[in-house]
Amino acid sequence: MKNKILFVLLALALAGCKGKQTAEQHEEHEEAKFQYTAYSNDFEVFAEADAFVVGETANVLSHFSRLPDFKALESGSMTIRLTVNGKEVSQTLEKPTRKGIFSFDIQPETSGTGTLKFEIANETGSFEVLVPEVTVFAVHQEAHEAAEKVVVSKTNTTVFTKEQSWKVDFATDFPRNEPFGQIIKTTAQVQSSQGDEIIVSAKTNGIVMISGNAVLEGKDVSKGQTLFSISGSELADNNISVRYAEAKNNLEKAKADYERSAELAKDQIVSAKDLISAKNQYDNAKAIFDNLNNNFSASGQNVKSPMSGFVKQVLVKNGTYVEAGQPIVIVSQNKTLLLNAEVQQKYAPMLGSIASANIRTIQDNQTYSLEQLNGKVLSFGKATNSDNFLIPVALQIDNTGSFTAGGFVEVYLKTVTNTLALTVPTTSLLEDQGTFYVYVQVTPELFEKREVKIGATDGVRTEIKSGLSSGERVVTKGVILVKLAQATGTLDAHSGHVH
DSSP states (O other), X not given: OHHHHHHHHHHHHHHHHHHHHHHHHHHHHOOOEEEEEEEXXXXXXXXXXXXXXXXXXXXXXXXXXXXXXXXXXXXXEEEEEEEETXXXXXXXXXXXXXXXXXXXXXXXXXXXEEEEEEEEEETTEEEEEEEEEEEEESSHHHHHHHHHHOOOOOTTEEEOOHHHHHTSOOEEEOOEEEEOOOEEEEEEEEEEOGGGEEEEEOSSSEEEEOOTTSSOTTOEEOTTOEEEEEEOTTOSSSOHHHHHHHHHHHXXXXXXXXXXXXXXXXXXXXXXXXXXXXXXXXXXXXXXHHHHHHHEETTEEEEEOSSSEEEEEXXXXXXXXXXXXOEEEEEEOOSEEEEEEEEOGGGGGGGGGEEEEEEEETTTOOEEETTTTTOEEEEEOSOOOSSOOSEEEEEEEEOOSSOOTTOEEEEEEEEOOOOEEEEEEGGGOEEETTEEEEEEEEETTEEEEEXXXXXXXXXXXXXXXXXXXXXXXXXXXXXXXXXXXXXXXXOOTTTTOOO
């Protein structure tokens, strides 16, 4: 029994030694891998390649993303050209090996440093992406030594594969060094501009009669469309129907008197003075009747819309008694809007240098620049009043359909400056308990979580005071998804790739 146990232990030891030897041999003969990243105006390429060794076939697994949306290239032919010392080897694939992925096999003919070029041809045109420096080794040993010198830091990094990024809204970009002045953040109330809104008032006393559903808030109306009528037929005093009938009777009498006087004047029975007097009475009666007839009828006044637009507000109810000049309905076109903002007095010296603004809608969290909305700064206050110690600032914008009159928006007033600052899109930032982070690209599939110190923000871009340099590409869209990938654990960088 004792000998049997010793035999088993010896067998396990031998197996362990053999396994260790096999692992060491596998590691010794494991192929060296190199990664290449390049950009053009239209494409990003991320290639994982076997070491280029003279006379050996190397696989180049290439991931192509369209710019600027960073989606997979799904169609078109692709040619790879490896050029070293004037000698070129190439291969053409008529379509992707898989969505966004082209798998090439090329055999270098000479060693040295050269270029790797990808030529793309699809329905939109022909394009090139160049990897400016690649090395072809004479033997495998040189390739292994070179691969060992390539150190990629994986401290606090997250793997987010191209296959993952292609399925979501994802993008990367470099920070910008740009003028970034004082930002004044405030809120503003949205109002219709004076030229785009009109109040329809009553032109006479009477009872408002609204028929059907012609006048409902939000309902479109056209110029000249009858909105409602005002009837005074049931009023004992100042009855428009009585006035209309009286004017009509006076006109008929004045007309008859004038025509009779004109006939008698032919025989000089009526003097010229009396004829002129009759003519004057007829003209006056006609003017009074025509005025009432154009604006009223025997049943009252029909009130029409003075412009096309929509009913913003109905100020009275059906059957309400109104007097002449009383507002009834507000009609608005809502094409041009006013943003009435208010700022603290400490910003008063800066208001004259306001050059632009960013406006963020609260309901859908969309941000627009003043230039996108064809807007401008109309005015800013020079003083305060006893009711409100804030200083007003008025902006005018075109309504894109995302703004509602009467609502509120956030406004970032931007002042002119010559001071440059390093900025990133606000969507690049990730906040965790008051500390801000960005994901810096190590490779297109590996991202480092980096703490940064931020400064001012204009709602679109945020100033970075420390923690990032202008040459480091960061994730600008899909930051939260990269964080979730980190939270679920590091993934195999090659998972899902076709080799």
